[in-house]
Amino acid sequence: MKQKFTQIELAKKVGVARQTVNLIENDKYNPSLSLCISLSRVLKTDLNALFWEE
Amino acid sequence: MREKLLNHFIGAVDNRDEYQQHEIYKELAFSGILLWYLSMLLMFVSLILDTIHNQFSLMTLLLFIINMVYATLIMTRLRKRQLDETDCASIEEYRDKRKRIKKSSILAGIQWGLFMFFIMQYLFPYLSTGEIVVNWVQTVIWGIGGILYGTLLYQISKSKLKKHF
Numbered sequence: 001m002k003q004k005f006t007q008i009e010l011a012k013k014v015g016v017a018r019q020t021v022n023l024i025e026n027d028k029y030n031p032s033l034s035l036c037i038s039l040s041r042v043l044k045t046d047l048n049a050l051f052w053e054e
Numbered sequence: 055m056r057e058k059l060l061n062h063f064i065g066a067v068d069n070r071d072e073y074q075q076h077e078i079y080k081e082l083a084f085s086g087i088l089l090w091y092l093s094m095l096l097m098f099v100s101l102i103l104d105t106i107h108n109q110f111s112l113m114t115l116l117l118f119i120i121n122m123v124y125a126t127l128i129m130t131r132l133r134k135r136q137l138d139e140t141d142c143a144s145i146e147e148y149r150d151k152r153k154r155i156k157k158s159s160i161l162a163g164i165q166w167g168l169f170m171f172f173i174m175q176y177l178f179p180y181l182s183t184g185e186i187v188v189n190w191v192q193t194v195i196w197g198i199g200g201i202l203y204g205t206l207l208y209q210i211s212k213s214k215l216k217k218h219f
Contacts, residue, residue, distance in 0.1 A: 016071035029073050 003043045014038040093121055105181045139216050148217055155211040163204020171196040 007025070011018040014035065023029035024039075031039070040050050057069060060078065070078060097117035104111050132138045142148035174196065175188050 017074060020071050020073040023073060032072055035072060 003045075005043075010039070010042065013042045090121070090124060093117060093124075097121060102177075102181060105178045108182060139214050141216050141218055144219050148215060148219070151215055152212060155215070156208060159204045159208035159211065162207050163200045166203045167196050167200020170199060 005013070007021045008018045011021045014021075015038070016035065020029065020031075024031050036047055036051065040047050043050065060075075061067075061069065064078060097114060100111065100114040100117060104114050129138075140151060142151060171193065175192055176186055179186050
């Protein structure tokens, strides 16, 4: 199930700054495993779908 | 406690996230290194001024104590968390790293010996009395000092190489 969030909404839900979400989206910061898991839980997807590049 | 101090120091209202903390630590670490060099430079300048006036001021002493405490504290903490150790997976890797350490230790020993020889035999006597007297005994002493410094540095650096083979 796809979730639609703005960067600020997602940031609030996982407990980071909006700037951090933006950097992750733009491949400028490698998040910790715990943050990856939080993101995948909030976005209701798995880590592969979220981070794996084909 | 550490988080509170960090927030207070950078003037933040709430806690920083992992990316922000990482970047803040990087900036603080770099500033700390610059401050250390600045403090060492100030100590050296203060020592030169003391030599000119033939005295040993409280300022020089305090700067020396601050620098030594700072260096010891950082070294102890890094060693406690094993952050200064280098892993060696094979005998070849160990030998290669030991060779590099030996090379840099020899260079550091020569640099230390020459620097000390220059400031103790030329710079400080000139600033203090205006007379420069260099003899072989003192040259040999600083030479031995350089060898001892290089050897000590080599032994310390070698002790940080961890064999995993």
